[in-house]
Amino acid sequence: MRARTRSLACAVLSCLLLGSVACDARGERDERVLRVALPVDVTATGESGEGGVYTRLIERWEEENEGWEVDVRWLSPRADDQRSQMVVAMQSDPAAYDVLLLDNQWVPEFAERRWLAEAATGSDGPLAWDGFLGRAQDAVCYEGGARAVPFHMDVGLLYYRADLVGPEEVTARIEEDGWRGLLELAGEVRDEHGLDHGYTGQFADYEGLTVNALEFVLGGHPGLEADSRGTFHGADEAAAGEGGGGCATSIGACGEFQGLEVLETGLDPDAGGVIPRAALEETETESLNRFRGGGVVFMRHWPRVVPQLQADSESAETLREGLRWVGWGGEAEDGDPAFGVLRLPAAVLGGNSLAVTEESPYEDEAWSLVAGMTGPDAQSEFRKAGLLPARGSGYRLHGADERDVRYWEELRDAVGEGLLRPRTPYYPYVSEVLRDHVDTQIRPGSTDPHPEDMVCELNAALAGRVSTCG
């Protein structure tokens, strides 16, 4: 009887094995072709990445690795869609791609799903950690190791109308009273110069709202006690055991999220709010157009729009007056419209990284591609393309004028002090929960949610669980 059972079990197991081998047949791969999932390249001049820095780096690698081809699957320009497509493909076939370009916020999730090979950054090899910005390293660290290699970074900046307000005053008001001080100053300048609005950012219900709200929540409130700010706290990776290397992982939230009250007041016209109500529907494009149109004193945006604004005033092809660029913390020399940038009271980091998939059949070549796309030479191309390098060397300018040198140095420091968004394998869910609460709080006519509920729901989301709060 026992022998028969054993035979039966063997037969079943054999069938399963055969089945799995058969299933694997669909994953058969072209020889010497790397599959790479990339979002649409913002530096490209063609829909399929032509002329962009991503394509240039890939083509360079192909030239240096004769016989190998890179099959790029261009994904949607929408970040949520990019993530979703990669997850769907990987959960169906963990070898669907060899290299993934990930938003750094997704690294913990993809690593937790065991889809990412660990980057060997501790050695003296091409991926050695030396030279990458500390924050770039933090952003790809999970369970004590680097799960991806930093590609390029991003950090929020404060754009100001240099012809209407001086940088010292802005800095002083921020140091004195953080976000509240900045918004008060925005109101004063708006009224003095008859502008429509004082401040704008990205407050539509998408990831931009998470970023903008976190900047209000996480920092820049000198008057607030730490326990009323609303923070995310983490663990030094207990789960990583002896491999723990100090990766930041958010496992809980606490505080009263009082920073959101400053934002809510800023959006309330009855309270003299300086932020246009229409900003609740606006993303990067609309906020830029609002600032570019001269209707607002301050704008929160990413560094990549500096060249766009510069082009307005420097282009000989338009009659538009544009805003003249005065650099980091610069002052307008005459009364002409001008803009400069400064640090926000608190700035959240963005950025992307390249990861090699755990099941890639061409792991060595995939790492070679990643090394080629993240090396010092490649990184200097990012600066030229208007993107922020992940390596410190990418911020070093030779023979440039002082204004540019300072701008890139300050950018590097701003990245170094940028705030990480909650780092968790459940980030999409956490972001949704946070946005739901923020949106409810700052929308006109809505009842403010209880901070306790918000903290409780965030804590549940940070554990990947549904809320049982309230």
Added chain:
Amino acid sequence: MDTRFVADVRVTTRGGRSGGGTGYLVGPTLVLTSAHVLDGHDRVRVRLGVDRDGRFLACEVCWEDRERDVALLRLEKEQPPPRLRVRWGAFAGTGPQRYEALGYPDLALSGDDPELKHLQGSLKPAEGLRNGELRLNIQREYVRDVPWEGFSGTAVFTGDLLVGVVLVHNRTTGYLHARRSSWCAEQPEFVRLVEEDTGAPLLVETADDPSYRERAHTAVLRFHYALRASLSGCAHTLGGAVRRLAGGLGGRGAHERGRAGAAPAVEGGPAAAPGEGGRGTGRPARILAATAAALLVLVPGGLYWWEANGFPGLSSGCAPPTELTVLTTPDQHAAVQRAAEDFAARQGARDEDGCVPVRVSVTAAGGAAVTRELLRDGWNDLRAGPRPHVWLPDSGADVALLRGDPGDAPGLETEEEGATRLTPLVLGLPESASGIPACSGTDPGGARSDLVVCTAAATEAGLLLARPSPEASTSALIQTGALYSAYGDGGSEEIQVAEARATSAGLDAEGNLGLLCALRGGDADPATVGVFSTEYAISAYNGGRALGPGCGPTGREPDERLVPVYFSEVPGLDHPFVRLDWGGDDGVGEEVEAFGNWMGRPGSTEAFHGYRTVEGDMIGGEGARSAMEVTHLTSDRDEEEWRERLESSLRQQERSRTPVEVLIAVDRSDSMNGPGTGGTRLETAQKLARTAVDLLGEQDTVGVWAFPEGGPGNDVTGQERVLPPEPGMDARREESAREEIDALTAEFPATPLADAVLDGAEELESCADRPGEPGACALVVLTDGVALPEPGGGARADDVAAVLEDLDERVRVHMVSVGDEGCGGDGLLSRLASAGAECHHPRADELEQVVYGIVAGTRAATP
């Protein structure tokens, strides 16, 4: 350890020699280093951060203990980093712990560009204890003969705790010797200086090895993940095992071999995804022992409190959820998104551990025809969004149209699982004009109106009507089919009249919500416009709710509410649930099943308030409203016959539209290579041009120009007529128009924008008299407005004004800015707008809406 605070310490001696070491910023102005680094110093400078391009900052020695070889430097200028907080640690415990240290070992050799070393290893508590030292064995890590002098002063960390400062390298033993931080914390002057600098007491925490509880927790997590993964991903587990076995026999890359040694935690760590179940199952004995230990130490009461407060449970960790992708329409997107979130929460509530087991990603790829095209092509273009597992179209009509198309989607099988919820198709009339007797069917449970009679009566009462494009909106296609069916196969003249009436307001959009958004925020007077729409969309409009992207909630009712009129012969939308099978196992069968069941009970979520159940009952707040008799669902339809009728309606509608002529002029100057929306400005313009072509039919005339006409220099003023206007927009001509548009490249320096507007307007001056007899004509110039210097000898805004002034009212001139140039200010677009051209500068999400509006407005301009 924070790399921003690692200090490159440079010393110039009184004799002029250079030397240095490493340090670490422990307060706003204080740098910890080794005292011997400063031997004979005259000048000391430090550079903070590891990026090598920072500035060197002057500093002075403010405290040192030569015997114990520790020193503090004070920077002349305080450093701004606000979140500097060093946690001091006393190294203790019984077992070895991981450490890391970041410094410049060969500083003396490499001068201005020192090489940074990230040293990691294992530290034994007892070693060096007697001398108050730590010993870092570096022999194994670095066999090269590295001169370690520059590493003196490097801070040593275990976890986040600073536990020592490196003193010297013993070449004989291969150890780096470091002073323990605990000794520093016993020196009163050291403590005073640090506390004054940081403004906080210097507290020393115990740098112990992980507690048993933490270890047990880790083990439980691993066990849980391994179990979940092994159950959920059996097939992939076996496949993965076979692959790994094959890989092991064949030899994998050096990376994997390196990883196996460097990070054993990864190999035993959580595994969540299908296909990864094998990981973490290799150490059952250790895991089970640790699990048992963990269970013993957990106090049930504490656990209850912990979890009741929303903190992560100690008993298990949650695997990231399975991803399910759902494709729907712009009209349903927001509601389905919310329903999907509720579904995920409900599934989580049912989960034993409260884990959210599924995440539903909801996307809309555009209008109905575009979506069907993407499905038909096998969803190969991932730029449109993730390939969906489930499709939620507005109507079973979409499924019939997809299935019936020649050359069905390769490999795609659609499995329709019936209606999920209903919404009737209605005509929303302004409240102030809702007393029209022929349109009295405003009670869904009462007598209904006749669509044809009511439409005619509303027009006679002076109302303008609007309807989404039938190609983009299935509800509009169904309404159109119902409207035409009253006239039978003949009556083409009556159908043309009915079509003209249904679109007389000149508004158009991809969906019902988009159309109402255009009404809410546009120039049309809502008191004069009736809208063919759905009961659900009218309810959202009246409630001041969100109407799609860029059209957020107003929180208040509109000044003029719309009253829905119900028709007897118009079927409603049934929103079927359709599984998409692309071949192969996507691993989400259970989730699709559960989501299908959830969508079949729309009353379970508030997301669908405003829709009706398949029985006809209103869902949500308006539940008291009359139930609706359901007689026009898809269940008893002959799909083939229905599809033929829909396709026939679509063809008939294209033929019945008021003929118009549209001349599309695309800017191909080199500035159009600049970034636009999802590509270059030229690509944005090409996309809009293709959309315009899609909206035109057989009775229409289309022409395509590109400007400049080509050639070098800035003084080119002409255009290339790449497709001269000709009547009869059949499939062949449509195809050639698309080809010509796609072939355009932006490579010319000149931008004769004013000439394009002027010449285009002159071309259309007599368009109403042309063959094909277009009722109205439109010039659509797609440009970025970057047009300086203007071509020598070219037209000026004044010249354009002179021509536009004399244009027939049936000729419209539009300019659409696809770049950053707006229509205001002093730019050429602004001046041309002042000359009489209509200038549009749409947001990214309004681009196509603008083209819909232009084409619909042109048709409505026909007398």
